[in-house]
Amino acid sequence: MYHQITKLKQNCFVCVKQLQNIKRSIFASLICLPTSLLALIFFLLLLYNGFAVFYVHLPFPSKPQPEPANFSKANLAGNSLKKLPSSVMYAVKEDTPSVILKTLLPLLQNPAISVTPINHSVVLKPKKAHGYKAVKRMLSSGDNSKQFSTRIRDFLGNRGCKVRFFMTWISSLTPFGDRELFAIESLFKSHPYACLVIVSNSMEAESGSLVLKPFLDKGFKLIAIKPDFDYIFKDTHAEKWFKGLKKGNVSPGEVSLGQNMSNLLRLALLYKFGGIYMDTDVIVLKTLTKLRNAIGAQSIDLENGKWSRLNNAVLIFDKKHPLLFKFIEEFALTFDGNKWGHNGPYLVSRVVSRVNRTPGFNFTVLPPSAFYPVNWSRIKSLFKGPEGKAHSTWLRKKLEQIKSESFAVHLWNRQSRKIKAESGSIINHIMLDCCVFCNSSSSSL
Numbered sequence: 001m002y003h004q005i006t007k008l009k010q011n012c013f014v015c016v017k018q019l020q021n022i023k024r025s026i027f028a029s030l031i032c033l034p035t036s037l038l039a040l041i042f043f044l045l046l047l048y049n050g051f052a053v054f055y056v057h058l059p060f061p062s063k064p065q066p067e068p069a070n071f072s073k074a075n076l077a078g079n080s081l082k083k084l085p086s087s088v089m090y091a092v093k094e095d096t097p098s099v100i101l102k103t104l105l106p107l108l109q110n111p112a113i114s115v116t117p118i119n120h121s122v123v124l125k126p127k128k129a130h131g132y133k134a135v136k137r138m139l140s141s142g143d144n145s146k147q148f149s150t151r152i153r154d155f156l157g158n159r160g161c162k163v164r165f166f167m168t169w170i171s172s173l174t175p176f177g178d179r180e181l182f183a184i185e186s187l188f189k190s191h192p193y194a195c196l197v198i199v200s201n202s203m204e205a206e207s208g209s210l211v212l213k214p215f216l217d218k219g220f221k222l223i224a225i226k227p228d229f230d231y232i233f234k235d236t237h238a239e240k241w242f243k244g245l246k247k248g249n250v251s252p253g254e255v256s257l258g259q260n261m262s263n264l265l266r267l268a269l270l271y272k273f274g275g276i277y278m279d280t281d282v283i284v285l286k287t288l289t290k291l292r293n294a295i296g297a298q299s300i301d302l303e304n305g306k307w308s309r310l311n312n313a314v315l316i317f318d319k320k321h322p323l324l325f326k327f328i329e330e331f332a333l334t335f336d337g338n339k340w341g342h343n344g345p346y347l348v349s350r351v352v353s354r355v356n357r358t359p360g361f362n363f364t365v366l367p368p369s370a371f372y373p374v375n376w377s378r379i380k381s382l383f384k385g386p387e388g389k390a391h392s393t394w395l396r397k398k399l400e401q402i403k404s405e406s407f408a409v410h411l412w413n414r415q416s417r418k419i420k421a422e423s424g425s426i427i428n429h430i431m432l433d434c435c436v437f438c439n440s441s442s443s444s445l
Contacts, residue, residue: 134252134257135245135246135248135252135257138170138201138257138258138261139229139246146228146231147228148225148226148227148228148231148232149228149231151223151225152197152223152225152273155195155197155221155223156195156197156273159195159221160193161194161195161221162193163191163193163194163195163275163276163289164194164195164197164273164274164275164276165187165191165194165195165196165197165275165276165277165278166196166197166198166199166266166269166270166273166275166276166277166278167183167184167196167197167198167199167277167278167279167280168198168199168200168261168262168265168266168269169198169199169200169201169202169203169280170200170201170227170258170259170261170262170265171201171202171258172202173202173203173205173207173208173211176202176203176208176211176280179280179281179411179413179417180280180281181211182283182431182434182435183278183279183280183281183282183283183284184196184212184215184222185434185435185436185437186283186284186285186408186434186435187278187284188215188218188220188436189284189434189435189436190284190285190286190287190288190434191284191287191288191289192220193221194221195221195222196220196221196222196223197222197223197225197269198212198222198223198224198225199224199225199226199227199265199269200224200225200226200227201226201227203224204224204225204226208224209224212224214437215436218436227265229242229261230242232265232268232269232272233264233268236268236271236325236328236329236332237328237329237331237332237333238264238267238268238328238331238332240332241331241332241335250335251337252337253336253337253338253339254337254338255337255338255339255340257337259344260335260337260343260344263312263331263343263344263347264328264331264343266312266315267315267324267327267328267331268328270315270317270319270321270324271317271319271320271321271324271325271328272319272320273319274317274318274319274320274321275316275317276288276314276315276316277314277315277316278313278314278408279313279314279410279413280413281313281410281411281412281413282313282314282371282408282409282410282411283408283409283411283430283434284407284408284434285402285403285406285407285408285409285430285433285434286407288316288407288408291316291364291366291407292316292318292364293316293317293318293321293323293362293363293364294315294316294317294363294364294365294366295310295311295312295314295315295316295348295352295363295364295365295366296310296311296313296314296365296366296367296368296370296371296372297309297310297311297365297366297367297368297370297372298310298311298345298368298372298375299368299372299375300367300368307365307367307368309345309346309349310345310348310349310352310365311345311348311371311372311410312344312345312347312348313371313372313410314371314407314408314410317363321363322360322361323351323352323355323361323363326351326354326355327347327348327351330347330350330351331343331347334347334350352365366407369401369402369405369406370405370406370407370408371406371407371408371409371410372410373401373402373405373406373409374409376412376414376415377415379411379412379415379416380415380416380419381398381426382409382411382425382426382427383416383419383420383421383422383425383426383427384422384425385422385423385424385425385428386424392424395424395425395426398426399426399429399430402426402430403433409430411427
C-alpha cells in the first residue's frame with residue numbers, strides 16, 4: 001500500500017513537471033515573436049471587445065423608387081416658357097457656338113452645332129436663404145427714388161445724343177482706376193460728341209462725381225445713374241426673373257451677383273434705348289459709328305475658320321432688336337449663378353447658334369480682330385516692351401495690324417489688371433494715340 005502511494009506521488013510530480021515545461025515552452029515562443037506582432041494581437045483583442053460593447057444596429061430604409069419626369073411649366077422655378085414642340089429643351093454646348101456676318105471684315109461661318117437635352121424635372125428650387133445678403137445689397141444699391149427713367153430720358157433726349165454709349169459698374173468705387181478712366185478717354189477721343197451713360201450703384205455719389213469731373217469740365221457728355229432694375233427690366237423676360245430673385249426663388253449662385261447683373265443690364269439697356277455697350281476694360285481705337293447690330297467673335301477654329309466663341313464685352317444694337325430679346329430670354333430661362341461665363345459670353349454664343357440664318361434676325365458677327373485682337377491667354381504680350389531686335393520687329397508689326405484691323409482692344413482685366421505697361425509696348429503706343437488727358441494719363445495702365 002505504501003509502495004503504491006509513493007509511486008502515485010512520483011507520477012503526479014512528473015506530470016506537474018511536464019506541465020511546467022510546456023508552460024515555459026509557450027512563454028518562450030511568445031517571447032520569440034516580434035513585438036509588432038504581439039501588439040497587433042492585443043489590438044485585435046481590444047478591437048473585438050470594443051466592437052462587441054458598442055455595436056448598435058441601425059435599420060436603413062429601403063431605396064425609394066424614382067418619380068417620373070415632369071416637364072410642366074411649374075417646374076421651371078417660376079419662369080414662363082413658350083410652348084415647345086417636345087418636352088425636352090435643347091441648349092448648345094458651351095464650347096461650340098455659331099454666326100451671321102455682314103461686314104467689310106472677313107466673314108465667319110457658322111460651325112456645326114451639337115446639342116444637349118436639358119431635363120427640367122431635375123431643376124431644383126433654391127433655398128430662399130441662399131445668397132440673400134448679396135441680393136439685399138444689390139437691391140439697396142439701386143435707385144429707390146425711381147428717378148432713373150426721367151434722368152436718362154432727359155439726358156439722351158436733350159443732349160442731341162445721336163451716338164449713345166453705355167457702361168455698367170456694379171461694384172464699389174474703389175477698383176475704378178486708371179484703366180477704367182482711360183477706357184472713357186479712348187471712347188471720347190474717337191467719339192467727341194457721343195453721350196455716355198454709366199449705370200452704376202456707386203458712381204452717382206459725390207466721390208464718383210469727382211472721378212468723372214475732368215470729362216465734364218472738358219465738355220464731354222456723360223452721366224452716372226443708379227439703376228432702377230424694375231424699370232430697366234420691365235416688359236422683358238428679365239422682369240419675372242428679377243421678381244423671383246427678390247422673392248428668394250432664384251439663387252444668385254457663387255459667381256458675383258454684380259457680374260451677372262452687369263451681363264443682364266447691358267442687354268436690357270440696349271433693348272430699351274439702343275446704342276453701343278462697352279466693358280470698362282475696352283480701349284477704343286477708331287469710330288464705331290459705321291457698325292450696326294454687331295457682336296464680336298472672341299476666337300475661331302483654325303482648322304475650319306469658323307468662330308468657336310462670341311463675347312459680350314462690346315455690343316452694338318438698335319433699340320428692341322430681336323436678338324437682344326432672345327439674349328434676355330435665354331438669361332431668364334437658363335440662369336446659372338454657379339458657372340462663370342454661362343450668363344455672358346457662353347449665353348450670346350448659344351443664342352446666336354440657334355437663331356443663325358433665321359428670318360428677321362439681321363445682325364453681324366465680326367471676326368476676333370475687331371475687338372479681341374489678342375486672346376486672354378496672350379494679353380500680357382501687349383504690355384511687354386521690346387526685348388531685342390526680333391521682338392521689336394514683332395511688336396511693330398502687331399501694332400500695325402491692330403491699328404489696321406481693330407476697332408477696339410479688350411484688355412481682359414481678369415488676366416492683366418496687375419500688369420504694368422512697359423515703355424515701348426503696344427499698350428504704351430495705344431495710350432499715346434488714344435489719350436485725351438495725355439499729360440496725366442497713367443503709365444500704370
